[in-house]
Amino acid sequence: LCEHQEKQIGFPGTRDYSPKQMAIRERVFTAIINCFKRHGAEVIDTPVFELKETLTGKYGEDSKLIYDLKDQGGELLSLRYDLTVPFARYLAMNKITNIKRYHIAKVYRRDNPAMTRGRYREFYQCDFDIAGQFDPMIPDAECLKIVHEILSDLQLGDFLIKVNDRRILDGMFAVCGVPDSKFRTICSSVDKLDKVPWEEVKNEMVGEKGLSPEAADRIGEYVQLHGGLDLIEQLLQDPKLSQNKLAKEGLGDMKLLFEYLTLFGITGKISFDLSLARGLDYYTGVIYEAVLLQQQNDHVEDPVSVGSVAGGGRYDGLVGMFDPKGRKVPCVGVSIGIERIFSILEQRVEASEEKIRTTETQVLVASAQKKLLEERLKLISELWDAGIKAEILYKKNPKLLNQLQYCEETGIPLVAIVGEQELKDGVVKLRDVATREEVNIRRENLIEEIRMRTSQL
Numbered sequence: 001l002c003e004h005q006e007k008q009i010g011f012p013g014t015r016d017y018s019p020k021q022m023a024i025r026e027r028v029f030t031a032i033i034n035c036f037k038r039h040g041a042e043v044i045d046t047p048v049f050e051l052k053e054t055l056t057g058k059y060g061e062d063s064k065l066i067y068d069l070k071d072q073g074g075e076l077l078s079l080r081y082d083l084t085v086p087f088a089r090y091l092a093m094n095k096i097t098n099i100k101r102y103h104i105a106k107v108y109r110r111d112n113p114a115m116t117r118g119r120y121r122e123f124y125q126c127d128f129d130i131a132g133q134f135d136p137m138i139p140d141a142e143c144l145k146i147v148h149e150i151l152s153d154l155q156l157g158d159f160l161i162k163v164n165d166r167r168i169l170d171g172m173f174a175v176c177g178v179p180d181s182k183f184r185t186i187c188s189s190v191d192k193l194d195k196v197p198w199e200e201v202k203n204e205m206v207g208e209k210g211l212s213p214e215a216a217d218r219i220g221e222y223v224q225l226h227g228g229l230d231l232i233e234q235l236l237q238d239p240k241l242s243q244n245k246l247a248k249e250g251l252g253d254m255k256l257l258f259e260y261l262t263l264f265g266i267t268g269k270i271s272f273d274l275s276l277a278r279g280l281d282y283y284t285g286v287i288y289e290a291v292l293l294q295q296q297n298d299h300v301e302d303p304v305s306v307g308s309v310a311g312g313g314r315y316d317g318l319v320g321m322f323d324p325k326g327r328k329v330p331c332v333g334v335s336i337g338i339e340r341i342f343s344i345l346e347q348r349v350e351a352s353e354e355k356i357r358t359t360e361t362q363v364l365v366a367s368a369q370k371k372l373l374e375e376r377l378k379l380i381s382e383l384w385d386a387g388i389k390a391e392i393l394y395k396k397n398p399k400l401l402n403q404l405q406y407c408e409e410t411g412i413p414l415v416a417i418v419g420e421q422e423l424k425d426g427v428v429k430l431r432d433v434a435t436r437e438e439v440n441i442r443r444e445n446l447i448e449e450i451r452m453r454t455s456q457l
Contacts, residue, residue, distance in 0.1 A: 013111065013121030019358035024345050029104065031153050032126050032336055035146055036102040041128055044101050046086040048108075052076040058085050058282055058318070065109045067121075079108035083127040084282070084315070084333065091131055092322035097329050098132035104338075120339060129333030131319070136253055140286045140314060141260035143334045147290050147310045148266045150336060156309065156344055158293040161269055162226070164276040165254055166283045166313070168235075171247025172274065175240040176218035178211060184281060185209050190223055191277035194291070194308075198224070226273040229258050250285070257286060278313060285314030286332065292344070309337045357411040362389045362454040364412050366403040368419045373397070375418045379428070383416075386447045390416075407433045414450060 017025065055066055055078050067079040080086050083103045091099070104126045111121055128146055130139040144161060151159045169190070170183055178186050189204050198220055205211040205219070225231060232255045241247045254272060261267050278287045290310040312334035319329040349356060365380040367373075373396045383390040391412070393403055400417075407415055417429040417438075427440040430449060441449045 015120065020356050021342075021346060023356050023358050024349060025342060028154065028338065028341055028345065029126075032150055032338070033102070033104070035150050035153065036128050038149075039100070039128070039142065039146060041100050041102040044087075044090065044103055045105065046080070046083075046090055046103070048106070049077045049079050050086055050089065052078045054078075054089050054322070055081055055085055058321075062109075065111055067108045067110055080105075081109060082107050083125050083335070084129070085318070087127070087129060087131075087333075088315075088318040088331070089322045091319045091329055091331075092327075096131070100128075100130045102126070102128045123339045126336040126338050127333055128336075129331055131329050131331040133330055137256045137260055137286070140332050141257055141264065143312060143332055144257075144261060144270065144288060145264045145266060147288070147312075147334055147336075148264075148269060151290060151309065154341060154345070156292055156341065159269060159290055159309070160271055160293055161288055161290045161310075162271050162273040162276045163254070163257070163286065163288045164273055165250035165286050167246040167250030167285060168241075168254065168274070169277060171241060171244035171250065172219065172222050174246070175244050176222070177215040178219070182209065182211060186211060186219070187277045190219070190275060193223060193275040193277075223275040226271050226275070228267060228270070228272060229255065231272055232258065253286065278311060282315040282318045283313040284316045287311075287313035288334075307340055309340050311335055311337070355411065359391075359410055359412075360389050361391050361410065361412045363391075363414040363416050363450050364403060364407050365390055365392045366398070366400065366415050366417050368400045368417055370397040372418055372420075375423060379416065379418055383447065383450070388447060388450055404431075404433070413454060416446065416450070 049069060052066075052068060053076070056063065059066070059081060062081075066081050069077040069079065083105060087101070087103065090096070104124060106122055107125050108122055128143065130143070132139075144163070147161055169187060173183050173186060174180075186205055186209060189201050189209065192204075193201055202213075202216045202220060205216045206213050225235075227234075232251055235241050236248070236251050236255070241251070258267065258270075258272070261270055276287060276289055278289060288311065289308050291308050312332070314330070314332040316328060316330040319331065320326045363383065365376050365383065367376055376392050380390050380392050393406060404415065406412070413433055415431040415433060417431060419429065422429055422440065425440070426443050428443055428446050429438050430441045430446070430453075431438045432453075
């Protein structure tokens with residue numbers, strides 16, 4: 001058995017997954033799906049390509065990253081860029097006004113991939129969304145609870161969920177003197193604050209985007225603020241912000257959100273952060289992003305972020321864009337950044353040299369003497385029919401040592417050995433690979449015994 005190469009890179013910006021890598025992925029998917037199901041979500045699927053016009057104008061400055069399919073006559077198609085826009089299109093086309101769903105599938109972006117950081121041109125997204133008209137902030141709070149549950153469950157280390165609101169941002173831009181027409185483009189500059197220092201962002205706003213330096217400085221005072229309920233109260237008293245209708249609405253909802261998060265007991269990991277902007281054009285209310293924190297050393301006050309592992313928010317206008325009558329369906333959702341989580345867990349497994357099983361085989365059917373292939377085939381068929389995961393070696397007369405070695409290598413815990421004497425006595429010798437203990441088990445009790453021994457694994 002050849003060892004699979006570990007770093008499997010396919011075409012530029014893509015990768016192949018070895019069985020070992022897939023085993024890690026499966027674990028992560030299982031944890032995430034269990035969480036979604038715990039919260040009562042249904043599952044849907046949509047095509048991997050959409051009409052080009054469906055995707056156009058939904059992603060702001062990121063639209064240049066959309067993969068267009070070659071025009072072969074007929075409709076212009078593009079590969080999906082995320083799962084949110086297809087979800088909105090699905091709701092509008094099927095006139096659905098109420099659903100709680102999850103969707104796990106691949107999306108495509110013509111990014112310049114920094115594959116070391118877990119960025120690819122083809123990658124999985126795991127989305128959970130609640131669509132429907134409900135009382136404010138209750139579904140939004142549940143989305144944040146889900147992020148908290150998943151990140152805690154996967155034991156990725158310390159994390160922080162930053163929360164803001166598009167209305168607070170827009171209100172802040174207005175009172176700082178940003179013209180309406182520049183809101184979205186200034187928003188995407190603010191969104192870079194987690195990666196580059198304020199000075200650089202300010203230069204981009206003033207130099208490239210034509211904002212006045214005074215307006216930029218006023219924005220600078222706000223976007224450096226972060227906190228909790230106390231900050232919300234402080235901003236509700238802010239002479240400029242409190243005069244702005246949008247900001248006041250957003251702050252009122254933010255206060256409500258924090259009250260619900262307090263009841264869920266998760267505010268310790270949540271920060272109301274005025275620099276959080278999330279570049280996508282379709283957000284209309286609460287927005288959030290979860291980052292993993294890396295403690296540099298004991299002397300550093302603020303832990304350093306190692307990148308975003310989940311994000312989402314409220315988008316109340318998106319479904320209306322696809323409805324001929326413009327009927328709106330309010331939505332809020334979250335996307336789990338599965339690729340970055342894989343990267344972290346893979347590195348951790350490599351570092352710990354933990355042995356990962358890539359199969360679930362419970363028992364190998366073996367023989368110690370020659371001419372027992374028929375008996376092995378009869379026995380393994382009985383096991384398969386009883387739902388036992390079993391293998392044999394594809395040789396007529398394999399050596400016992402080779403059969404045991406195969407179990408060691410692949411982590412199979414049990415060996416069922418058939419021999420002439422055992423056949424006469426109506427028993428099978430069951431060997432525990434780890435302890436090397438062997439016991440004769442009556443043939444009719446074998447299935448029950450294997451189930452019992454492997455149920456604890």
